[in-house]
Amino acid sequence: MGEMKKELMELLACPVCKEPLQLRVDKQEGEEIIAGSLYCPRCQHSFPIVDAIPNLLPPSEQQT
Secondary structure: OOOOOOOOOHHEEOOOOOOOOOOEEEEEEEOEEEEEEEEEEOEEEEEEEEEEEEEOOOOOOOOO
């Protein structure tokens, strides 16, 4: 997907239920979100953003 930027939020949806995601920013450089998470209030799943890359794999496929 490339770099995570706030303007991508309108394109992203939960991979489980397809609902809009909420963004939580822990670290940002300019327009790029370096660390944080994407959260689905409907499913209550959280998807990490690490090194500006969002991990949108469904929870059953994420490595712990």
